[in-house]
Amino acid sequence: MTAILTISGLEKRFGGVLATDHVDLDVVKGECHAIIGPNGAGKSTLIAQLSGTVVPDRGSIRLNGRDITREAAYKRARLGVTRSFQITSLVMPMSVIDNVALAVQAREGHSFKLVRPARSISRIRQEALARLAEVGLAERADAPTVILSHGEHRLMEIAIALASGAELMLLDEPMAGLGPTESARMVELLSRLKSTRTILLVEHDMDAVFALADRISVLVYGRIIATGTPDEIRGNAEVRHAYLGEE
Secondary structure: OOOEEEEEEEEEOOOEEEEEEEEEEEEEEOOOEEEEEEOOOHHHHOOOOOOHOOOOEEEEEEEEEEOOOOOOOOHHHOOOOOEEOOOOOOOOOOEEHHHHHHOOOHHOOOOOOOOOOOOOOHHHHHHHHHHHHOOOOHOOOEEEEHHOOOOHHHHHHHHHHHHHHEEEEEEEEEEEEEOHHHHHHHHHHHHHHOOOOEEEEEOOOHHHHHHHHOOOEEEEOOOOOOOEHHHHHEEEHHHHHHOHHOO
């Protein structure tokens, strides 16, 4: 199996807190790899280092063999890495399709200073609509983003990730704030996307994790204590004691 992402000896310290403690991890092309752990374990800090918004103190990050440890976030995005956040980062006054069209426009390297909106360019609009259809939001394309539900905002973020041409999707708690119906809809969508994208998933919803993940890594106090299949993680006594027993 080919590793799309290779993390070696990754360390990040904030004052006296070692947020990531010599993290070693491979993410295999085409898998959904989940990172779980208690609050304060360092999961979001790890994702921030992978996306380029936080610079590690030590260690390396390789994408398809290329060292991206010091690459800026926008350069990683151009290489096919995209991140969703715990709190949605959409442009609320804009329409749904405008948000997604901007991602298509950015991927193609067009200037954001075009006189006419990206959605008015037929090819860009068609691709934006296709990505919205992929997540089940095509009928909401022309609606103002601000009127959509929280669950629909989460689906929009996935559409934007797809429109950006992401090869590796870093998803930081996509189930956060979702009700049972919305969570089921998100799990169904991510299950479909697994066949075409590589997903690194940080999530507290254990039902979603065990439904989606091919492999799971458990992060506790900044250190990965176990990596394995869902069945292996369920049966790991150290994991049960450190984390799963809390649930």
